[in-house]
Amino acid sequence: MGFKEQYGPWAVVAGASTGLGAAFGEEAAKRGIDVVLVARRTALLETTAEAIRSRYGVKVRTLTADLAGSEELLRGIEGLDVVLFIYNAAAEPQGLFIDESLSGLRTNIDVNCTTPTVVSHAVANRMVARGSGGLVLVSSTGALQGIKVFAAYGAAKSYELILAEGLWDELREHGVDAFSFVVGATATPNFLENAAAMTPDADLLSELISQVGASALEPRSCEFVAAALFQVLDAGRAGIGPRHYSHPDDESAAVAAAGTSRAEVVSRMGKITSAFWQ
């Protein structure tokens, strides 16, 4: 079965106005699949949609939805034969947990836990009835250990990571490929905007570079990361596991971390975030 037969006619990408989500939409379009791009910002969505439409000649719909809830998204894809669903939306609260607002902590759970759960439940049921499909929850290397400055964010991305792994095991016998996609530092517009406003702690930074190498701190391009996800899908069902990474180095780092103490793993990640967010 070809890519389009397995994962078409419609792909839905949630969190798709710019950056990584837009790049996922482009990869789907490149394979002849029609795409629904979902996000909050209508104007940006339209621009992205038009670019993909004109480049690949597939149908591209936009759907304006606040992913702190799931109603708008579910209503927007009602009756649509969604066969590939990629949840890339994320709330990213930053700062020490004790200083966070309760509403920020709740939005983190809404966007990163509740909405992917409710929407996955709906689309997984439709895919199981159809006997094929792909369901990808985009997680983060920040989910692999506690992460200072992003403690609640890391926790919520871990929810997605482990949910998707469980869905892989439950859905594969129904012809449905569910998995988590663990993304390392990526040069999204958000990331670049944050980075431009930062003055990293020089001492911490050079200590880090000596420990993990400068390349481990370099963000990858959205195009690279999106291509990595679609390479997993391209390779066919047999090769799909519960968890894939945006780069082999991220996977190696995760495996290596198991051989060291949690205190060291968490402290090292904390040094990285502290170097930038003092």
Added chain:
Amino acid sequence: MGFKEQYGPWAVVAGASTGLGAAFGEEAAKRGIDVVLVARRTALLETTAEAIRSRYGVKVRTLTADLAGSEELLRGIEGLDVVLFIYNAAAEPQGLFIDESLSGLRTNIDVNCTTPTVVSHAVANRMVARGSGGLVLVSSTGALQGIKVFAAYGAAKSYELILAEGLWDELREHGVDAFSFVVGATATPNFLENAAAMTPDADLLSELISQVGASALEPRSCEFVAAALFQVLDAGRAGIGPRHYSHPDDESAAVAAAGTSRAEVVSRMGKITSAFWQ
């Protein structure tokens, strides 16, 4: 600083009417600390409280609260000098994800993600102001990989696991010990009730026993597991890391899992749950 100075006068255990939570309350009382036991079932709470009170002579309060919300708990501990907080409450949805009710999936997030977040935020702020304290989120070996039949539960316990690890790094410089406590199969009343109603698949079970050994499938007693948590606290601040396990075997299994493929790790866990919940 002794145990009582570091973690007294008051310990609060959420999810404490029976089983593991009651055993945590008992361990705290044994060390001369006054205890608040929190759960939904008032009569059971009172019985447990009276047993601990008469045995150890400490103050034991009960607080009836539905932990799908945080208001009752927060109101009940207002003005109390809470220095040890153990969140042991859990919703445990069982069954295939696609068959779950949306309300069950939401309660799972409420009890296992939102309430521990909101309450941890409140008590962590008070502990930081005080300059000491302990904050423990009880997680599960089911959080370490996707878990068939308990996919949403495992995801939510993973949220707690990674949140607590991040809090360890953020709070330790303030004199506060936060960590996750990863619990393997434990003979709680819930567990025993479930087990009594089950007729495990004999073939799958013997395959499992040949792979992981019969002892890995034996639940540990609540007393054993509660003692393991308090041994972490007894040993003093310097030895507290972001994650502790209820038994060294659970930690060894987690470390060993990193050397194998995620497909194998998740499949193996899925065989265990499938053997019992067909």
